Amino acid sequence: MTGGDLAIELRGLRKTWRGAGWRGGGKVTVAVDGLDLDVRRGEVFGLLGPNGAGKTTTVEICEGLTVPDGGSVTVLGRRWGGGDDQALRQRLGVCLQESKFHEKATVRETLRLFASFYPGGRAIDEVLALVSLQEKADARQSALSGGQRQRLAVATALLGRPELLFLDEPTTGLDPQSRRQLWDVVRGFRRDGGTVVLTTHYMDEAQQLCDRVAIVDHGKVIALGTPVELIRSLGAEHCIDVDVEPGALGARVTAADLQALPGVQQCECDGARASLTVASVHRALPAMLELLAARGVPLRGLATRHATLEDVFVRLTGRHLRDEGAQ
Amino acid sequence: MNLRIVRAIAAVTLREFWRSPDAVFWTYGFPLLMAVVLGYAFHGQAPEPLPVAVVDGPAAEALAERLRGSERLRVEVLPAEAADRALARGRVALLLRGDAAAPVLRNDPSRPDAELARLLAERELRPPAERAPPIAVEVEDRPGSRYIDWLIPGLIGLNLLGAGMWGIGFNLVHLRTQRLLRRLIVTPMRPREFLLGFLLGRGILVVPEATVIALFGVLLWGVPFRGSVLAFALLVLVGGFAFMGLGCLLAARPRTIEAIAGLTNLCQLPMWLLGGVFFSNERFDGWLAGLVEAVPLTHVNRALRDVMLEPAGVADVLLPLGLLAAFGGLCFALAVRWFRWT
Numbered sequence: 001m002t003g004g005d006l007a008i009e010l011r012g013l014r015k016t017w018r019g020a021g022w023r024g025g026g027k028v029t030v031a032v033d034g035l036d037l038d039v040r041r042g043e044v045f046g047l048l049g050p051n052g053a054g055k056t057t058t059v060e061i062c063e064g065l066t067v068p069d070g071g072s073v074t075v076l077g078r079r080w081g082g083g084d085d086q087a088l089r090q091r092l093g094v095c096l097q098e099s100k101f102h103e104k105a106t107v108r109e110t111l112r113l114f115a116s117f118y119p120g121g122r123a124i125d126e127v128l129a130l131v132s133l134q135e136k137a138d139a140r141q142s143a144l145s146g147g148q149r150q151r152l153a154v155a156t157a158l159l160g161r162p163e164l165l166f167l168d169e170p171t172t173g174l175d176p177q178s179r180r181q182l183w184d185v186v187r188g189f190r191r192d193g194g195t196v197v198l199t200t201h202y203m204d205e206a207q208q209l210c211d212r213v214a215i216v217d218h219g220k221v222i223a224l225g226t227p228v229e230l231i232r233s234l235g236a237e238h239c240i241d242v243d244v245e246p247g248a249l250g251a252r253v254t255a256a257d258l259q260a261l262p263g264v265q266q267c268e269c270d271g272a273r274a275s276l277t278v279a280s281v282h283r284a285l286p287a288m289l290e291l292l293a294a295r296g297v298p299l300r301g302l303a304t305r306h307a308t309l310e311d312v313f314v315r316l317t318g319r320h321l322r323d324e325g326a327q
Numbered sequence: 328m329n330l331r332i333v334r335a336i337a338a339v340t341l342r343e344f345w346r347s348p349d350a351v352f353w354t355y356g357f358p359l360l361m362a363v364v365l366g367y368a369f370h371g372q373a374p375e376p377l378p379v380a381v382v383d384g385p386a387a388e389a390l391a392e393r394l395r396g397s398e399r400l401r402v403e404v405l406p407a408e409a410a411d412r413a414l415a416r417g418r419v420a421l422l423l424r425g426d427a428a429a430p431v432l433r434n435d436p437s438r439p440d441a442e443l444a445r446l447l448a449e450r451e452l453r454p455p456a457e458r459a460p461p462i463a464v465e466v467e468d469r470p471g472s473r474y475i476d477w478l479i480p481g482l483i484g485l486n487l488l489g490a491g492m493w494g495i496g497f498n499l500v501h502l503r504t505q506r507l508l509r510r511l512i513v514t515p516m517r518p519r520e521f522l523l524g525f526l527l528g529r530g531i532l533v534v535p536e537a538t539v540i541a542l543f544g545v546l547l548w549g550v551p552f553r554g555s556v557l558a559f560a561l562l563v564l565v566g567g568f569a570f571m572g573l574g575c576l577l578a579a580r581p582r583t584i585e586a587i588a589g590l591t592n593l594c595q596l597p598m599w600l601l602g603g604v605f606f607s608n609e610r611f612d613g614w615l616a617g618l619v620e621a622v623p624l625t626h627v628n629r630a631l632r633d634v635m636l637e638p639a640g641v642a643d644v645l646l647p648l649g650l651l652a653a654f655g656g657l658c659f660a661l662a663v664r665w666f667r668w669t
């Protein structure tokens with residue numbers, strides 16, 4: 001089996017979903033397609049990928065909620081279905097994508113229910129304070145905002161003092177303040193020695209919160225490393241975004257022209273905007289301005305920024321993380 | 328089995344119910360309303376006269392006049408076409424044409440009351456001398472023998488059935504579609520702990536439910552309660568358990584409300600028809616009689632009637648109690664085995 005330093009070990013994981021209904025009956029979706037992954041103890045591990053990439057399917061397999069079609073899953077040194085699933089569940093905290101609770105129960109009553117599952121777990125007031133829900137302790141589920149519901153979901157996951165915490169898109173749809181609050185909870189949990197597996201399609205979340213990130217697309221890991229390593233793999237840590245008048249790109253100036261400039265690693269053109277990944281802004285920027293002026297292309301906007309995981313994803317797939325078309 | 332978990336699930340389930348005014352109404356208000364309405368409809372009145380039609384013609388009035396001699400018949404004279412339609416729709420039980428000397432009678436003997444109407448009409452049409460000598464007829468109206476006395480235990484049985492099928496089956500599938508079950512099952516809680524807790528949380532409700540209906544019957548219409556209260560309580564609990572087990576089993580797999588509604592109706596309809604709620608199921612024979620015995624509601628209703636209308640004690644209902652407990656236990660075990668959480 002595995003060494004004690006791995007929280008999760010996935011090998012050759014596969015899962016295929018068969019659509020329901022008459023027509024969908026024949027439609028088969030490969031959600032996880034031969035995925036290998038190691039999560040170390042004590043780290044915050046992020047699965048970053050667009051909608052439909054297979055993140056939820058992967059974590060739900062780790063949680064023992066979904067049975068994979070193939071491959072092996074080892075969680076905290078154990079396998080699901082080995083006869084002592086309950087003991088393993090005792091060590092996990094789970095926050096599902098869109099978990100629901102009893103609509104008419106108050107926050108405290110919901111926590112009391114979950115507390116009954118974990119002998120020796122945290123006190124209810126303690127977790128309420130952890131997620132800053134003290135004022136809402138006696139509010140019913142139906143009276144909570146999206147952010148408060150999400151914090152309640154995290155609170156239920158923390159009740160049992162888990163060693164390993166799963167958070168599936170914990171901040172999707174939350175306002176910036178609620179997101180920060182949740183990030184603090186995750187950091188605190190990690191500081192106390194816990195391991196976190198987190199899925200997200202926000203690159204900033206992965207970048208700020210995760211020790212290591214696996215970029216997932218079409219059920220496969222396409223890149224793996226710390227956020228810094230992944231960005232460095234671009235060979236360039238800066239980006240220049242230029243807006244020009246529509247129609248100029250591709251006609252008067254082509255992507256190849258831009259890519260040939262000194263210090264430019266990569267160029268993505270998207271309508272009237274070009275994004276250059278550059279190793280050194282001080283060389284690429286003057287050269288680019290010169291080229292545009294020479295071709296008679298007026299600038300509409302210009303910005304330089306640090307490269308992000310989003311740029312890594314775009315480089316690897318040619319698509320954006322939050323493509324509206326995806327699913 | 329961790330009883331702390333079972334208790335916590337039961338508590339949250341019960342609270343969820345109490346806090347839903349509509350659920351409370353449909354569980355308590357509606358059955359009571361039904362008991363009251365049915366009770367008034369069927370309790371102790373002289374039977375309604377049977378409607379018969381005479382086809383309009385030269386001798387129609389004379390024929391109608393002869394028939395009106397019986398207060399059990401309500402006679403109307405109708406044109407041929409209207410009379411035909413009235414018979415076809417069941418608005419009249421019998422149709423007569425011709426004259427009083429040689430009338431033609433028409434009915435559909437498979438309809439309720441059709442033959443009774445024919446016999447009553449024939450009797451009126453005979454010359455007075457040929458009528459049977461007077462026979463003394465006593466009306467059965469002692470408490471315990473009226474239709475209402477028979478109906479109230481049946482309504483209690485019907486409620487237990489509803490509590491299991493809708494209270495358990497429907498609500499479990501609802502929790503599944505709400506994605507609440509999948510959140511619960513990724514905790515150390517065991518499937519049987521959840522199902523048992525859920526069953527207890529809802530099941531505790533059948534006791535007041537049945538008590539209220541029984542009290543209504545006793546206080547409002549003088550329905551007797553002759554047997555043992557303990558036997559009654561046991562029957563309500565065990566009968567309720569049987570139907571709740573069935574509810575769990577039906578809810579084990581379906582992923583949609585439509586599917587569980589269909590399954591519930593599929594199970595409930597034969598029980599309504601064969602379980603002896605509104606009309607007696609003791610006179611079927613052949614394979615139908617076998618089916619009647621196979622329906623759990625039959626045993627619940629029969630035993631409840633024994634306890635309320637005859638002085639039956641716990642010992643007298645041990646057999647149905649055992650059968651129902653076994654049925655409920657089997658359903659429950661299968662449900663735990665097959666239950667789908669996602």
Ligand SMILES: Nc1ncnc2c1ncn2[C@@H]1O[C@H](COP(=O)(O)OP(=O)(O)O)[C@@H](O)[C@H]1O
Nearest residue numbers: 017018029031050051052053054055056057058
């Ligand atoms: N229960 C399911 N039944 C059928 N298809 C599913 C089911 N769950 C997920 N899928 C499909 O599997 C793919 C991966 O989904 P998911 O794991 O939810 O991705 P992500 O969490 O990255 O958005 C999607 O195409 C999705 O439509």
Ligand SMILES: [Mg+2]
Nearest residue numbers: 055056097169
């Ligand atoms: Mg997802």
